Amino acid sequence: MSKPDFLDKIVSRDEAVARGRGAAQAGGIHQRRVRCAAPWSCHLLGALGGSLVLALNTDASARRLGKGPDRPLNNEEDRAVMMAALESVSLVTWFDEDTPLELIAELKPDTLVKGGDYDMDKLAETAVVKAYGGKAVAIPFVDGYSTTALVKKIRSAS
Numbered sequence: 001m002s003k004p005d006f007l008d009k010i011v012s013r014d015e016a017v018a019r020g021r022g023a024a025q026a027g028g029i030h031q032r033r034v035r036c037a038a039p040w041s042c043h044l045l046g047a048l049g050g051s052l053v054l055a056l057n058t059d060a061s062a063r064r065l066g067k068g069p070d071r072p073l074n075n076e077e078d079r080a081v082m083m084a085a086l087e088s089v090s091l092v093t094w095f096d097e098d099t100p101l102e103l104i105a106e107l108k109p110d111t112l113v114k115g116g117d118y119d120m121d122k123l124a125e126t127a128v129v130k131a132y133g134g135k136a137v138a139i140p141f142v143d144g145y146s147t148t149a150l151v152k153k154i155r156s157a158s
Contacts, residue, residue: 006084007081009090010081010093013094015093016053016091017106020091020109052091053109054091055093055094061098067148105128108134112129112135114136114137116138
């Protein structure tokens with residue numbers, strides 16, 4: 001049995017930079033963002049004719065976000081496979097820093113996309129992208145789909 005073709009989309013940071021320069025780039029993704037990323041990314045790709053590079057937090061980076069010792073719920077490889085399976089996603093890679101600022105500076109995406117919980121005007125990443133003529137946008141979340149809410153629901157049912 002051969003591996004699915006979409007697994008070829010999962011690449012090292014260096015390969016993502018080499019292959020994805022100028023693409024749209026989105027930050028860390030989980031189920032709440034998947035539900036809004038898929039239709040958004042299809043719209044973006046149709047409008048710009050580009051590609052979509054997803055940069056995921058490594059497990060170590062995600063743990064440093066301070067959401068609890070049991071996070072992330074899915075390891076970085078599993079998260080990458082889920083994202084690579086989306087047809088609209090071109091490449092998936094990781095960043096180990098607390099923010100994707102360094103990767104964004106290397107990748108130079110035409111459009112930086114973050115979840116709706118970010119104030120784009122206050123992010124250092126936005127300033128970097130705008131400095132070379134790119135744009136930064138926030139996409140809205142679908143209410144009720146967050147990892148934190150899911151953990152609370154599971155714990156209250158036990």
